[in-house]
Each structure stands twice: as structure tokens, then as C-alpha cells.
Amino acid sequence: xxxxxxxxxxxxxxxxxxxxxxxxxxxxxxxxxxxxxxxxxxxxxxxxxxxxxxxxxxxxxxxxxxxxxxxxxxxxxxxxxxxxxxxxxxxxxxxxxxxxxxxxxxxxxxxxxxxxxxxxxxxxxxxxxxxxxxxxxxxxxxxxxxxxxxxxxxxxxxxxxxxxxxxxxxxxxxxxxxxxxxxxxxxxxxxxxxxxxxxxxxxxxxxxxxxxxxxxxxxxxxxxxxxxxxxxxxxxxxxxxxxxxxxxxxxxxxxxxxxxxxxxxxxxxxxxxxxxxxxxxxxxxxxxxxxxxxxxxxxxxxxxxxxxxxxxxxxxxxxxxxxxxxxxxxxxxxxxxxxxxxxxxxxxxx
Numbered sequence: 001x002x003x004x005x006x007x008x009x010x011x012x013x014x015x016x017x018x019x020x021x022x023x024x025x026x027x028x029x030x031x032x033x034x035x036x037x038x039x040x041x042x043x044x045x046x047x048x049x050x051x052x053x054x055x056x057x058x059x060x061x062x063x064x065x066x067x068x069x070x071x072x073x074x075x076x077x078x079x080x081x082x083x084x085x086x087x088x089x090x091x092x093x094x095x096x097x098x099x100x101x102x103x104x105x106x107x108x109x110x111x112x113x114x115x116x117x118x119x120x121x122x123x124x125x126x127x128x129x130x131x132x133x134x135x136x137x138x139x140x141x142x143x144x145x146x147x148x149x150x151x152x153x154x155x156x157x158x159x160x161x162x163x164x165x166x167x168x169x170x171x172x173x174x175x176x177x178x179x180x181x182x183x184x185x186x187x188x189x190x191x192x193x194x195x196x197x198x199x200x201x202x203x204x205x206x207x208x209x210x211x212x213x214x215x216x217x218x219x220x221x222x223x224x225x226x227x228x229x230x231x232x233x234x235x236x237x238x239x240x241x242x243x244x245x246x247x248x249x250x251x252x253x254x255x256x257x258x259x260x261x262x263x264x265x266x267x268x269x270x271x272x273x274x275x276x277x278x279x280x281x282x283x284x285x286x287x288x289x290x291x292x293x294x295x296x297x298x299x300x301x302x303x304x305x306x307x308x309x310x311x312x313x314x315x316x317x318x319x320x321x322x323x324x325x326x327x328x329x330x331x332x333x334x335x336x337x338x339x340x341x342x343x344x345x346x347x348x349x350x
Contacts, residue, residue: 008085009120009330009348011039011072039072040086040330048125052098055128057110059350061144062090062119063322064337065177078115078289085118087348091134091143092124101128109136111147115289122327122350138312141319141347145177150317152288153181157191160284161241165190168236170257171243172196172221172250175206175343177320180213182243187214188316192236194257196221196250200341209321209343224253233257255281322347 050056068086070076094108104110110131112119117130134143157163169186173179174195186193195210197203199220207218217232238259244251258281311317323344325333333346 008043008045008118008122009040009087009327010043010045010083010085040334042328042330047123050096050098050125051127052100053128054098054125055094055101055104055110055131056096056123056125057092057131058095058123059090059092059119059121060109061140061324061350062087062348063145064333064346064348065089065148067115067148069334069338077287080116080118085121085124087119087121088112088115088117089145089148090117090119090348090350091140091146092119092350093136095123097128104128104131104133107136109134109143111143114292120327120330120348120350139319141322141324142312142317144347145319145322145345148288149177149320150181150185152178152286153185155288155291156243156286157182157185157189157241159286163189163191163240166192166237168192168194168216168239169241169243170194170196170239170254172246172254173244174210174215174218176245177345178243178245180210180320181317183210183213183215184317185311187216188311192216194219194232194236194239196224196254198341202341206343213318221250221253224250224257229257320345324349 047056048054065088067076068088071079071088072086089112091109091111094104094106094110096106097104111134113130113132117126118124132147134146157169161167163169169182169191171179171182171193174183174193175197179195183193183195193215194217195215196219197206197210199222200206203220210218216236219229219232223229238257240259242254242258244254309317321344323333323336324347325336327348327350330348333348336342336344337346
């Protein structure tokens with residue numbers, strides 16, 4: 001007989017309307033943060049009765065991702081009806097299965113098959129098709145953060161350019177979860193990375209950490225505009241691919257360093273129109289959730305980064321820098337996840 005109550009981090013008061021943001025002024029961010037945190041409560045709820053095709057899962061760990069914050073704010077393309085349990089990613093252990101469940105058994109580890117599962121909880125009962133089995137002998141933090149950042153990194157490196165060993169890519173927000181995965185996957189593939197980060201008080205520590213992951217070059221946004229950037233391209237070719245999740249001046253500055261032909265650019269906002277004409281730069285957006293929907297029939301797994309992937313087994317693809325926080329301290333974790341210059345992903349330990 002299993003415990004039949006669960007503690008959930010539940011949003012139950014409404015969504016936050018988006019507010020204008022400015023990189024140098026964080027008052028709107030602070031207002032948004034207060035409202036985001038205030039929307040959530042810890043609730044002690046009954047675990048639903050197990051159906052024939054259901055799986056009872058004890059959650060082990062779940063990260064707080066930017067998409068989770070956007071869902072709380074009401075600005076994400078996927079919004080769950082309220083009240084809703086937060087969290088789109090995480091890993092749990094199967095405690096009990098219904099009689100019609102064929103692919104899972106007690107003791108298995110599982111992760112969400114798609115967004116919107118609601119992982120910020122201690123226990124849950126889910127239909128079998130909403131879960132994917134993962135090996136239980138990989139690090140729990142690696143399993144908990146597997147389905148979003150590493151898969152996104154793999155797809156943007158694989159889908160937009162035919163990159164070969166010795167080629168290079170440039171990315172901003174290199175200290176993000178996706179950025180760290182890009183560094184590791186690229187290194188394992190023999191691809192050089194130029195990694196752009198914002199200047200900060202602890203920059204030397206950040207540089208040391210990213211270099212340990214396999215980064216080839218790390219530059220600040222200000223350095224992108226300096227003549228010394230040319231020195232990098234004496235050793236490696238100019239990048240064929242630029243990956244952007246920041247927008248603004250950082251994006252246009254990266255454009256200047258692309259090869260003059262065959263350059264793709266993963267971007268949200270762009271103002272350097274001349275690059276499209278004179279450098280044959282092509283613009284593409286990417287959303288992992290949409291990619292999975294489009295490939296649901298032919299490739300229903302994680303996007304070709306699987307828990308048994310040799311990169312994970314060999315320790316070449318690890319979890320991003322993480323800070324583990326107990327579920328009861330969720331307010332502090334949400335607070336930390338929205339602060340500037342934070343390079344550590346908040347992980348709720350459940």
C-alpha cells in the first residue's frame with residue numbers, strides 16, 4: 001500500500017500579463033517575480049486512484065526552466081488550465097502500475113513525454129503514454145534535465161547546417177542550460193565553439209567552468225565588437241552557424257563574424273537586414289516542443305539524445321550547473337531562477 005497523498009506546487013489564482021523588459025532596468029522583472037511567486041502555493045492533495053493504464057510515480061527531481069516561468073506569467077504558447085501543478089521537466093520512480101501497463105514496472109525511472117505534465121510534486125498518477133522510460137543508473141540530475149536543453153542543443157547543431165569536425169559555431173547565453181549542452185555536444189563532435197556571455201563580477205569563475213566543459217573560446221558581448229576578435233579566426237574558421245537566445249545588439253554583433261555564405265541564424269529578434277542580403281544569412285526559429293509534435297510518428301523519443309546515449313555514458317554530456325532546493329523552499333528557487341547573472345539551474349528535490 002503506497003502513500004496516497006502528494007505535496008504539489010500549484011498555481012491557482014490566474015496568470016500574469018507580460019510587462020516590458022529592459023536589460024539594464026529590472027523593476028518590471030522584480031514586479032513580475034513577485035507576482036509569479038505569489039501565484040503558487042504548496043498543497044497537500046489526494047493522489048488519484050490508479051486506472052488500468054495509469055502509472056503511479058514518485059517524483060525525484062524537477063528543474064525550474066525559463067519556459068516554466070513563462071507559463072506562470074501566461075506568456076508561453078502552452079498554458080495549463082488553472083489550478084495547475086507547475087513544472088514541465090523532471091524524473092520520477094515508478095511505484096505502481098495498472099494492469100494494462102506493458103512498458104513500465106515498479107522501480108523504473110520515467111520522464112515526461114511532452115510539456116505540461118506538472119512535475120513540481122512529490123507523487124502523481126499519469127497515463128502510461130505521457131511517460132518515457134529512462135535508465136535508472138544515470139545521475140538523477142542528468143535524467144531530470146535531459147528532455148529540454150540537451151535535446152534542443154542536439155537539434156540546432158544537427159538540423160540547420162551540415163557541420164563537420166573543425167567547423168565552428170558561435171552562441172550567446174553560453175552559460176545557459178542549452179549553451180552548456182551545445183559546448184559539450186560540439187566538443188564530442190569535433191566542432192569548435194565561440195561562446196558569448198555577459199560581463200559579470202564572477203566572470204573568471206564562469207570562464208573556468210565553461211572551459212572545463214569543453215568551450216574553445218569565451219568572449220563577453222563587449223569583446224564581440226573589438227578588433228581582437230579577428231585573432232580567433234587565425235586558428236579556426238569563421239562560424240557557419242550562430243545560435244541566439246538573447247536578441248538585440250548581441251545578436252547583430254554575432255552576425256558580423258559569420259562566414260559570408262551558408263550562415264544560418266537561430267534568433268528571435270534581428271535588426272541587421274544587410275546581413276540577409278550580402279552574407280546569405282538565413283533566419284530560423286526553433287522550439288523543441290513543436291519539433292516533437294512534428295516528429296511524433298517517426299521519431300517519438302527525445303530528439304536523438306537518449307538517456308543511453310554514449311555521450312552520457314562516457315561522461316561527455318553532463319547536467320548543467322545545478323542548485324538543489326527542497327520543494328518546501330520553492331519560493332527561494334523561483335526567486336533565484338529569475339535573478340540576473342545566475343548560471344546555476346534551480347532543481348527542486350522532491
